[in-house]
Every structure is written in structure tokens, then in C-alpha cells.
Amino acid sequence: MSRIGVFVCHCGSNIGGVVDCPAVRDYAATLPNVVHAEDNKYTCSDPGQAKIRQAIEDYDLDRIVVAACSPRMHEPTWRALLSHTKVNPYMLEVANLREHDSWVHADNKEAATEKAKDLVKMAVAKVDHAIPLYTQQIPVNKKALIIGGGIAGMQAALDIADAGYKVTIVERKATLGGKMPMLDKTFPTMDCSACICTPKMSEVGNHPNITVKTLSEVTKVEGYVGNFEITIKEHAKYVDYDKCTGCGLCTTKCPSKKIPNEWNQGLDNRTAIHKVFEQAVPSKPVIDADHCLKLTRDKCGVCAKVCPTGAINYEDVDRETTETFGAVVLATGYELIKWEDLYPEYGGGAYPDVIDGLHFERIINASGPSEGRIVRPSDGKEPKSVVIVKCVGSRDPNKGKAYCSRACCMYGAKHAHQIIEHIPDCKVYVFYMDVRTPGKNYDEFYMQAKNDGACYLRGRVSKIYKEGDHYVVWGADTISGAKVEVNADMVILETAMVAAPGATETAMLFGVQTDKDDWIIEAHPKLRPVETASRGVYLAGVAQGPKDIPDTVAQAGAAASKVIGMFSHDSLESNPQISNVDIAKCSGCGTCVHICPYGAISLVEKHLRENSVKVTRDVAQVNPALCQGCGACTVACKPGALDLLGYSDKSIMEEVDALCQW
Amino acid sequence: MPVVDEKKTTEEEWEPRILAFACNWCTYAGADLAGLNRMKYPANIRLLRVPCSGRVNPQYVLEALQKGCDGVLVCGCHPGDCHYSTGNYYAKRRLMIFKRFLEYVGLEPERFNVKWISASEAGRFRDTVKEFTEGVRKVGPLKESFTLAPSAGDKLFGAHNESEAPASEEGGAA
Numbered sequence: 032m033s034r035i036g037v038f039v040c041h042c043g044s045n046i047g048g049v050v051d052c053p054a055v056r057d058y059a060a061t062l063p064n065v066v067h068a069e070d071n072k073y074t075c076s077d078p079g080q081a082k083i084r085q086a087i088e089d090y091d092l093d094r095i096v097v098a099a100c101s102p103r104m105h106e107p108t109w110r111a112l113l114s115h116t117k118v119n120p121y122m123l124e125v126a127n128l129r130e131h132d133s134w135v136h137a138d139n140k141e142a143a144t145e146k147a148k149d150l151v152k153m154a155v156a157k158v159d160h161a162i163p164l165y166t167q168q169i170p171v172n173k174k175a176l177i178i179g180g181g182i183a184g185m186q187a188a189l190d191i192a193d194a195g196y197k198v199t200i201v202e203r204k205a206t207l208g209g210k211m212p213m214l215d216k217t218f219p220t221m222d223c224s225a226c227i228c229t230p231k232m233s234e235v236g237n238h239p240n241i242t243v244k245t246l247s248e249v250t251k252v253e254g255y256v257g258n259f260e261i262t263i264k265e266h267a268k269y270v271d272y273d274k275c276t277g278c279g280l281c282t283t284k285c286p287s288k289k290i291p292n293e294w295n296q297g298l299d300n301r302t303a304i305h306k307v308f309e310q311a312v313p314s315k316p317v318i319d320a321d322h323c324l325k326l327t328r329d330k331c332g333v334c335a336k337v338c339p340t341g342a343i344n345y346e347d348v349d350r351e352t353t354e355t356f357g358a359v360v361l362a363t364g365y366e367l368i369k370w371e372d373l374y375p376e377y378g379g380g381a382y383p384d385v386i387d388g389l390h391f392e393r394i395i396n397a398s399g400p401s402e403g404r405i406v407r408p409s410d411g412k413e414p415k416s417v418v419i420v421k422c423v424g425s426r427d428p429n430k431g432k433a434y435c436s437r438a439c440c441m442y443g444a445k446h447a448h449q450i451i452e453h454i455p456d457c458k459v460y461v462f463y464m465d466v467r468t469p470g471k472n473y474d475e476f477y478m479q480a481k482n483d484g485a486c487y488l489r490g491r492v493s494k495i496y497k498e499g500d501h502y503v504v505w506g507a508d509t510i511s512g513a514k515v516e517v518n519a520d521m522v523i524l525e526t527a528m529v530a531a532p533g534a535t536e537t538a539m540l541f542g543v544q545t546d547k548d549d550w551i552i553e554a555h556p557k558l559r560p561v562e563t564a565s566r567g568v569y570l571a572g573v574a575q576g577p578k579d580i581p582d583t584v585a586q587a588g589a590a591a592s593k594v595i596g597m598f599s600h601d602s603l604e605s606n607p608q609i610s611n612v613d614i615a616k617c618s619g620c621g622t623c624v625h626i627c628p629y630g631a632i633s634l635v636e637k638h639l640r641e642n643s644v645k646v647t648r649d650v651a652q653v654n655p656a657l658c659q660g661c662g663a664c665t666v667a668c669k670p671g672a673l674d675l676l677g678y679s680d681k682s683i684m685e686e687v688d689a690l691c692q693w
Numbered sequence: 694m695p696v697v698d699e700k701k702t703t704e705e706e707w708e709p710r711i712l713a714f715a716c717n718w719c720t721y722a723g724a725d726l727a728g729l730n731r732m733k734y735p736a737n738i739r740l741l742r743v744p745c746s747g748r749v750n751p752q753y754v755l756e757a758l759q760k761g762c763d764g765v766l767v768c769g770c771h772p773g774d775c776h777y778s779t780g781n782y783y784a785k786r787r788l789m790i791f792k793r794f795l796e797y798v799g800l801e802p803e804r805f806n807v808k809w810i811s812a813s814e815a816g817r818f819r820d821t822v823k824e825f826t827e828g829v830r831k832v833g834p835l836k837e838s839f840t841l842a843p844s845a846g847d848k849l850f851g852a853h854n855e856s857e858a859p860a861s862e863e864g865g866a867a
């Protein structure tokens with residue numbers, strides 16, 4: 032026989048002003064196994080909590096019902112209170128008399144009181160079947176894995192490493208940095224991107240707590256929070272980094288020199304053995320196996336001959352290693368949308384002087400192919416008229432993406448400002464839908480670009496075509512209502528950011544969801560913006576959705592602080608409200624294994640004794656650290672072997688039955 | 694058999710009795726928000742908190758309808774928004790088939806529905822409750838003829854369990 036105590040809260044007049052609390056209390060006292068019922072003005076206050084503690088002693092209660100505000104509000108409070116008493120914190124039910132009753136039925140006090148009685152009755156029926164639950168301790172492996180080595184991943188890595196924990200960064204390219212070191216200057220302060228980014232790269236590369244794995248990716252994930260077993264594949268670099276000094280002799284001698292240089296957006300060429308850019312970290316070359324004469328045709332071998340340290344290794348292979356990490360930060364960043372297929376009216380990529388924002392960043396970059404002189408890719412001439420088109424692929428659900436890419440209004444203004452600064456007699460036209468500049472000193476920055484002389488035209492561009500050696504841009508100026516035709520020497524399309532290729536596949540390895548555009552979904556858009564639905568997996572940077580560098584860095588710091596917070600504990604408490612297998616009933620069908628979104632259920636072979644006979648068969652086993660307690664498996668279980676602790680079939684049925692008896 | 698209070702089933706006194714299974718992460722919170730905003734909706738509904746709409750076994754719905762509720766709602770997160778990523782998809786598939794089954798065996802469509810209401814959609818919660826309550830009111834008290842005896846719940850979670858042959862793991866605790 033259980034001994035239930037019921038505590039009815041007036042919440043001042045919030046509940047008491049509508050619901051007849053003493054009547055509810057008296058009613059509660061008549062319910063089966065209720066040995067004590069009382070009402071209080073404020074149950075959550077210190078005196079109110081003291082009364083619960085006292086009643087537990089006085090009436091030898093073994094479970095309680097609090098009839099008060101929403102359990103989403105104070106269930107943790109009551110659990111914390113019970114953890115200091117002899118009542119197990121999970122032998123608790125909360126009846127929601129405020130949000131679900133007094134606040135919404137204030138116009139009908141009688142009905143509200145009747146409803147309150149029902150809600151208490153349901154809670155009493157449920158708690159009557161509660162069983163004590165105990166949290167388990169999950170050990171925490173204090174090592175973090177960061178996926179993506181852009182500014183987001185680097186910032187998170189540095190913050191975690193500075194707090195004294197080991198960090199590994201997995202970066203799929205041959206260098207750290209992501210997009211930021213490609214940029215020339217950064218809005219709104221116009222400080223040189225390389226000057227603020229490359230020192231961070233070398234800090235990461237030299238940090239005693241950080242291991243950098245480039246040309247690498249995560250291929251397999253097992254385990255759970257605190258104990259992820261992660262397999263990392265390091266692709267062959269054909270250069271032994273332990274021997275290589277980064278002298279660069281190999282790259283000067285490589286005869287395959289006509290390979291489009293990705294770093295400069297194909298504006299110039301690179302060699303087969305190459306360092307991504309001067310300040311790359313690690314500051315060592317890799318061989319591009321698709322273009323190396325030795326690796327493709329077994330000819331050449333010059334780099335091996337000239338290398339003073341014998342670091343070249345044509346036999347190099349991809350290597351896989353598996354390590355345990357306690358927490359993971361997803362910082363996979365973005366790419367620019369492939370606009371060429373989507374916008375044939377802009378030339379579909381056929382015009383060399385119709386370029387995207389990153390192209391322009393490389394053109395104007397002092398370390399770019401034209402050493403910072405603004406020239407047309409087609410003929411190297413200085414443009415005297417430039418059109419900037421914003422929202423190409425953004426805010427265009429029909430052709431591109433429905434969302435706003437957030438940084439383009441600002442870097443569009445930046446580009447306009449830079450062009451006018453470099454070529455004062457150059458005309459700059461900016462076609463825009465809206466100008467969105469929320470951010471500290473952002474609108475001022477945009478106004479500056481306008482004051483510099485950039486001509487902002489509100490409207491979309493319908494067509495770009497070539498005429499002689501210039502381009503004709505057809506657009507609309509929706510403010511004057513006129514059609515506009517501009518002759519331009521160069522056109523910059525500020526294109527949409529899209530998720531990095533494979534972002535969804537990478538997230539899925541951790542059971543993390545992405546949205547329809549492959550951006551990673553946060554656990555809560557407002558309250559848990561850097562956490563994911565998978566415990567121990569965090570996110571940072573554009574991987575979550577388009578943003579600029581200040582927001583990226585802030586978010587990376589937030590993700591790092593979550594990791595550090597987690598690492599400040601030696602173990603974590605598990606949620607005890609999880610699935611439970613009754614092996615006697617389990618048929619070993621495995622349906623639950625596929626239903627579980629967390630991979631928490633597996634089939635294991637067990638030696639059982641059934642009807643006095645020894646049998647060996649597969650039964651389901653729930654990993655308590657992985658199970659999040661959704662209960663999807665319990666309903667799918669045909670023999671009814673799975674049940675959810677805290678929300679058991681029996682307790683829910685009792686609740687239903689309680690409501691049905693009146 | 695439902696325990697029916699004669700008094701309340703007479704035409705003029707009858708008030709629909711409605712049970713809603715509400716996901717803790719969305720609809721339950723949406724209902725909390727409706728409270729916070731002091732919205733008004735009929736007092737006939739009682740919410741039963743579940744961690745996910747995917748936790749709702751059709752047996753619970755059957756139990757409620759067989760034992761005396763006039764209508765049952767199941768509410769979860771919008772497709773794509775499940776806190777546990779996929780629970781509401783299971784709920785949707787299971788319960789929509791179940792709804793068709795219930796209608797096939799003679800239940801009025803107004804008595805059972807599945808709705809997606811997010812934590813921010815207080816207004817949608819209120820409107821859903823209003824609409825659903827009105828629908829149930831229109832079709833009247835659930836007739837006893839619907840009761841298939843014995844109750845499904847008794848069968849699944851009652852005596853049946855205890856008669857199961859016990860099994861234990863060899864050489865130690867399970």
C-alpha cells in the first residue's frame with residue numbers, strides 16, 4: 032500500500048482565486064491511498080517546501096502529488112526538494128492547476144474546480160504506480176572533437192584548450208581557416224582578415240592541447256555523451272609531416288602547373304604538390320593525387336628527388352584511427368550556392384567577369400592573383416563600372432533558398448566601398464531587395480558606402496548579357512518604378528550561403544538533425560542555441576545557419592563554454608526516465624532497434640532460464656546513457672516487452688482510467 | 694464497462710469529457726502559454742502529459758473511449774520538429790491508421806483526432822480545443838454500443854501480464 036501526500040497550492044490568488052482549493056484538498060483526501068492532503072498559499076516558497084518535508088516525516092509519505100503550476104515550471108524544484116527526503120524524487124506527480132486550469136477557466140469557477148479535482152485524481156492514480164528511479168553516473172572523457180576548422184571550429188578549440196582540455200580538430204581541407212582567410216578585409220571595422228585570422232590559425236596549430244587533423248573526416252561514431260568512440264579517416268597527403276620542414280622547394284619544381292587554384296577561386300593556377308596558401312596551417316604541402324604525374328602515370332617523381340628531408344611518400348595511404356571523445360562541436364560551415372545552374376539569365380557562368388563574392392575577395396586581396404588590384408578576370412583591365420547584385424539565391428524560394436544569408440548586405444556594402452576606394456572614378460551600382468544591417472556599427476557602415484557614392488537601386492536584376500566588351504544589366508528600380516539598364520565592366524553576385532556538402536551526413540552520424548536546407552538544428556532556437564538534441568553534441572558557426580564572423584565567434588565561444596561546463600564534472604547524471612526491457616517478453620524481433628533515433632537499443636545474446644529450460648537467444652538491451660526517454664520503441668514493441676520508466680503503460684492507463692471514473 | 698453517472702448523461706446536463714495526450718515539449722508547453730496569456734477555452738479538456746506523441750499507444754485511446762471519455766485528442770510537435778527527431782512521425786502513422794480503424798468500426802470522426810501544436814502556438818491550442826470540444830458536443834455522449842468488452846487495456850496490461858511465464862537471466866540479475 033502506498034502512502035500518498037497531496038499538496039494543493041493556491042499560488043496566492045492565481046489558483047486560489049478561481050479554484051476552490053480547500054474543496055480540492057478535501058476531495059484529494061478521499062482518493063485511494065492518500066493519507067494526507069493539505070493546501071498552502073505558496074507551496075514553492077521556503078515555508079511551503081518545509082511543510083512538504085514535515086508532512087513526509089509526520090505521515091510517513093512515500094510519494095507525493097503537488098497540485099500547483101505547470102510541471103515545466105517547478106517539477107525540478109520538487110525533485111530537488113525530495114532528493115533531501117526519504118521520498119525518491121521520481122515518486123512525484125504534478126497536477127497543473129494554474130496554466131491548464133485557473134488561468135484559462137477564470138470565467139467558470141465551478142468547472143475549474145471540477146477540472147482541478149480530475150487533474151489531482153489523475154496525478155494520484157499515476158503516482159500510485161510510480162516506482163523509485165535512480166540516476167546513473169556516466170563517466171566523462173574530457174577530450175573534445177571539433178569538426179570543421181573554420182573560424183568557428185578554431186575559436187571553440189582555443190577556448191576549450193585554454194581551459195586545459197585536450198581538443199582534436201578534424202578539417203577536411205588541407206589547411207585550417209575555412210573561408211575567413213580568403214577574405215580581404217572584414218566589415219564593419221575593415222581590419223585585414225588574414226591579419227586577424229592567420230594568427231589564430233598558428234595559435235591553434237601550436238597549442239599544446241590541440242591536435243589538428245587535416246584532409247580528414249569522421250567516418251563512424253559509436254557511444255554516447257562523455258564516451259563517443261569516433262573513427263577519423265585521414266586521407267593520404269603523400270608527404271610525411273614529421274619529416275617535412277615546409278621549405279617549399281617541391282612546389283617550385285613540380286611540373287604540373289596548370290591546375291586551377293581553388294584557393295583563388297580558379298583565378299590562377301597551382302601545382303600538383305602545393306600548399307593551399309602561404310600562411311596555411313599546417314604550413315606543409317600535400318600532393319593532389321588526381322593531377323600528380325607520379326601518382327597518375329608513374330612518371331616524374333621530381334618532388335621526391337628535390338626534397339631535402341625525404342618527406343615525399345608516394346605510397347602513402349588513407350589511415351583510420353578510433354579515439355574516445357567526451358563532447359563534439361559541429362562547425363562545418365558553408366559554401367556559396369552554385370548559382371550557375373540556377374540563373375541562366377545571368378549568363379550561367381559563361382561570362383568571366385560575372386563573379387561571386389569570394390572571387391572578388393580574392394581579386395581585391397593583396398595576396399591574391401592580382402595582388403589587390405581590382406581587375407577584370409577576362410582581360411586584366413580595371414573596371415570603371417561595377418554592378419553588385421544582392422540576394423542571388425537568397426530570399427528566392429523559386430530558384431534558390433528562401434532564407435536571407437545575413438552577411439551579404441554587409442559585405443555587399445564592403446565591396447562597394449572597397450571598389451570606390453581603389454578606383455575613385457568607378458561607378459558602383461548595387462541592386463538590392465532590402466538592406467538589412469542590424470548589428471553594432473553596421474548601418475553606419477552601409478551609410479558610409481552610400482556616402483562614398485555607391486548607387487543603391489531597389490530591385491532585382493532580370494538579365495545580364497554581353498555586348499562588346501561590357502555587360503548589360505537589366506534591372507528594375509522599384510522606387511522610381513523605372514526599368515534600369517546599366518552597362519557594367521564587371522558584375523559581382525552576392526550569392527547565398529548553403530550548408531557545407533555532407534553536413535547532413537556528418538550530423539546524422541551523431542543523431543543530430545538538419546533542416547530542409549541542411550543547416551544543423553539546435554536543441555532550442557532561443558534557449559539552447561548551441562546545443563543539439565543529442566547530448567554532448569554542440570554546434571558553432573554557419574553550420575547552424577548563415578551568419579557573419581562576430582556572431583560565429585560568439586557562438587563558438589558559447590559552444591566551448593558548454594563543453595567546458597560539461598568537462599568540469601567527472602561524471603554526468605543520466606536521465607532515469609528511459610526505456611526498460613522485460614526480457615521474459617522480448618521476442619528479439621529487433622523492431623525497436625530500428626525505431627530508436629539514438630541507436631540506444633541493441634540486440635544482445637543472453638542465456639536465459641525460461642520455464643525451467645535453459646535457452647540462449649537475442650533480446651533487446653537499452654543503453655541508459657543513450658536513451659533519451661521518448662518512448663517510441665515502447666509502442667512499437669509487439670510483445671509489449673518495452674516500457675518507459677516514469678511513463679509506464681500501467682501508470683498512463685491508470686491515469687486514463689481515473690479520468691474515466693466519475 | 695463504463696461507469697456512467699446517470700445524471701450527467703441526461704441531455705441538458707451532459708458535458709463532453711475530453712482527454713488530450715500532450716507532448717511535453719510542444720503542446721503541453723503551448724497549453725502553458727495559453728494559460729500565461731489568459732486565453733479562454735472550454736473546461737472539458739484534461740491534458741495527460743507524455744514525453745512524446747510517439748509514446749501514445751493506440752491502446753490508451755481505446756481505453757479512454759471505452760471507459761467513458763467522449764473524445765480523445767493526441768497532440769505532438771509539427772512534423773520535422775520532434776524533440777526526439779522522429780517520434781511524431783511514428784505517432785502520425787500509427788494514429789492516422791488507428792483513426793481510420795476507429796471510424797470503420799463506427800466511431801464518429803469528431804471523437805478522435807491528432808493535432809500538431811508547437812510550444813509557441815497558444816492560439817492554435819485554444820482554437821483546437823474549442824473546435825474539438827464543439828465537435829464532440831455535436832455528436833453527443835459516446836454511446837455504450839461502442840464498448841467492445843473486455844476493455845483492450847485490461848487485456849494488454851491487466852491479468853495477462855501476471856500469467857506470463859517468468860524468465861530470468863542465467864547466473865545473475867537481468
Ligand SMILES: Cc1cc2nc3c(=O)[nH]c(=O)nc-3n(C[C@H](O)[C@H](O)[C@H](O)COP(=O)(O)OP(=O)(O)OC[C@H]3O[C@@H](n4cnc5c(N)ncnc54)[C@H](O)[C@@H]3O)c2cc1C
Nearest residue numbers: 179181182183203209210217218364365388572573579580
Ligand atoms: C564573400 C564573403 C565575404 C564575407 N565577408 C565578411 C566580412 O567582411 N565580415 C564578416 O564578419 N563575415 C564575412 N563573411 C562571412 C564569413 O565568411 C563567415 O561568417 C565565416 O567564415 C564562418 O565561419 P565558419 O567557421 O562557420 O565556416 P567556414 O569558414 O565555412 O569553415 C568551415 C570549415 O569546416 C570544414 N568542413 C566542412 N565540412 C566538414 C566535414 N564534414 N568534416 C571536416 N571538415 C569540414 C570546411 O572545410 C571549413 O574549413 C563573408 C562571407 C562571404 C561569402
